[in-house]
Amino acid sequence: MTTVVGALQAALAVSHEMVYGYGLAAAHLSGKPYAAALAALADTQARRDRLAGLLRERGQVPAAAAPAYAPPSPVATAAAATALCVLLEHAAEGAAWDLVAASASGDELRALGVRWLGVAAARAAQWAGKAAAAREPALPGQPPT
Amino acid sequence: MTVSRRTILVAMPVGAAAAACRNRSPKPPPDPDAAALAGARDTEQRLVAAYDAAGDTMRRDLHAAHLSALAGTMPSALPALPADPTGLVRGSVAPLQAAAVGARSGHVAAVLASIAASHLSGS
Numbered sequence: 552m553t554t555v556v557g558a559l560q561a562a563l564a565v566s567h568e569m570v571y572g573y574g575l576a577a578a579h580l581s582g583k584p585y586a587a588a589l590a591a592l593a594d595t596q597a598r599r600d601r602l603a604g605l606l607r608e609r610g611q612v613p614a615a616a617a618p619a620y621a622p623p624s625p626v627a628t629a630a631a632a633t634a635l636c637v638l639l640e641h642a643a644e645g646a647a648w649d650l651v652a653a654s655a656s657g658d659e660l661r662a663l664g665v666r667w668l669g670v671a672a673a674r675a676a677q678w679a680g681k682a683a684a685a686r687e688p689a690l691p692g693q694p695p696t
Numbered sequence: 697m698t699v700s701r702r703t704i705l706v707a708m709p710v711g712a713a714a715a716a717c718r719n720r721s722p723k724p725p726p727d728p729d730a731a732a733l734a735g736a737r738d739t740e741q742r743l744v745a746a747y748d749a750a751g752d753t754m755r756r757d758l759h760a761a762h763l764s765a766l767a768g769t770m771p772s773a774l775p776a777l778p779a780d781p782t783g784l785v786r787g788s789v790a791p792l793q794a795a796a797v798g799a800r801s802g803h804v805a806a807v808l809a810s811i812a813a814s815h816l817s818g819s
Contacts, residue, residue, distance in 0.1 A: 644813070651809045652802035665796045665809040669789070672813035687817065689761035690810040 555660065558646075558653035559606050560614055562667075565646040566599035567616035572639045575622065579632035588636065591674060595643075598667065605660065633678055640675035641691075647671055648692030668692055729804045732795035736808060737768035738775070739788050745774050746781040755781075762811045785815045 553561070573592035580588050603613035626632050650664035672691035679687060727733075740763040747756035763769070778784040792812035799805035 644810075648806045648810060651796065652806040654802065654805075656798055656800050656805070661805060662797050665793050665805075665812070668809045668813045669793065669816045672810075672817040676817035687814075689758050689814060690765055690807065691813045691817070692806070692810050693765075 553649050553653045555653050555655075556606070556609060556611055558649045559602055559609075559660070560611070562646040562650050562664075563599060563602040563606065563613055565642050566595055566602060567614075568620050569595045569639045569643060570599060570616070571620045572622065572635055575626055576632035576635050576639075579626060579629050581629070584629065584633065587677070588632075591636070594670070601663070605663075633680075636678040637675055637683075640671045640678060643671035644668060644675065644692035645694065646692075648694065728800040732799055732808065733766055733768075733804065736788075736792060736795065736811065737763060737766045739784065739792075740766060740768060740811075741770060742775045742778050743781055743784060744770060746777050746784075749777060750781070758814070762814065765807050765811070785818075788812070789816045 570592065573588050573595060577585055577588040577592065606613045622635055623638065624631065624634075626635050647664045647668035651661060651668060654660035654664060668691060672687070675691070676687050740759050743759040744756055744763060747753075747759060760770075789812050792808050792815065796805045796809035796812060799808060
C-alpha cells in the first residue's frame with residue numbers, strides 16, 4: 552500500500568516529467584493545441600509547486616527534477632507531440648489515483664487528487680481526440696490488475 | 697456419577713462460550729461508504745439501462761464497467777430511464793467527486809473519483 556508521502560513524491564515526480572514533456576510538446580504544436588499545451592504546462596507547474604509544498608509541510612525533501620527526460624518515442628511532429636500529451640495525462644491519472652487512495656477521508660490531499668484525476672482524464676480525452684477518446688480507459692488511473 | 701457444583705461451574709463457561717458464539721455472532725460493522733456506493737450504483741444502473749435502450753453499446757459498456765467496479769449488477773427490474781442520460785452523466789460528476797473526498801476507504805475513493813473523471817471527460 553502506498554503511503555501518503557510515497558504517493559506525494561510519486562505525484563511530484565510525474566509532475567516534473569509533465570513539465571518537461573509539455574515544454575517539449577509545445578515546441579511542435581501551433582494554434583489551439585499550442586495554447587492548450589501552454590495552459591496544461593502552467594497548471595502542472597502550479598500543481599508541482601503545491602505538491603512540493605505539501606511534502607515540505609510533512610518534513611520531507613521534495614524530489615528534484617531530472618535535467619532532462621527521454622520521451623518514449625521521438626517527438627518531431629505535431630502528431631507525435633499530441634501523442635506525448637496523451638501519455639503525460641495518463642501518467643497524471645495514475646499518480647492522482649494513488650494520491651486519492653493513499654489520503655484520508657476529507658483530507659486536502661484527497662480533494663487535490665480527486666480534482667487532478669478529473670482534469671487529467673478530461674485533458675487525456677481532449678488530446679486523444681473524439682475518435683480515440685472512446686478508447687480511453689473506463690476507469691482513468693486505475694492500476695493494472 | 698456425582699456432579700459437584702465445582703464441576704458444573706467449570707464446565708459451564710465452555711458451553712456458555714459456545715452458545716455465545718452461536719447466538720451472538722459479531723455483526724460486521726456497517727460499511728461507512730455504503731450510501732455513497734449505493735448512490736453511484738443507482739446512477740450507473742440507470743445509465744446502462746438508458747444506453748442499452750438507445751442501442752449505444754459503447755456507452756452502455758462503459759457504464760457497465762463502472763457498475764462492475766462498484767461491485768454492482770443490473771437489477772432484474774429495469775430502473776427508471778433518465779430522460780437525459782447525458783445530463784445525468786454531467787450532473788453526477790460533482791456528487792461523485794464529493795463522495796470520493798468523503799469516502800472512508802481509499803480504494804472506494806479512488807474508484808468514485810475515477811468514475812467521476814470518466815464522466816467529466818465525456819467518454
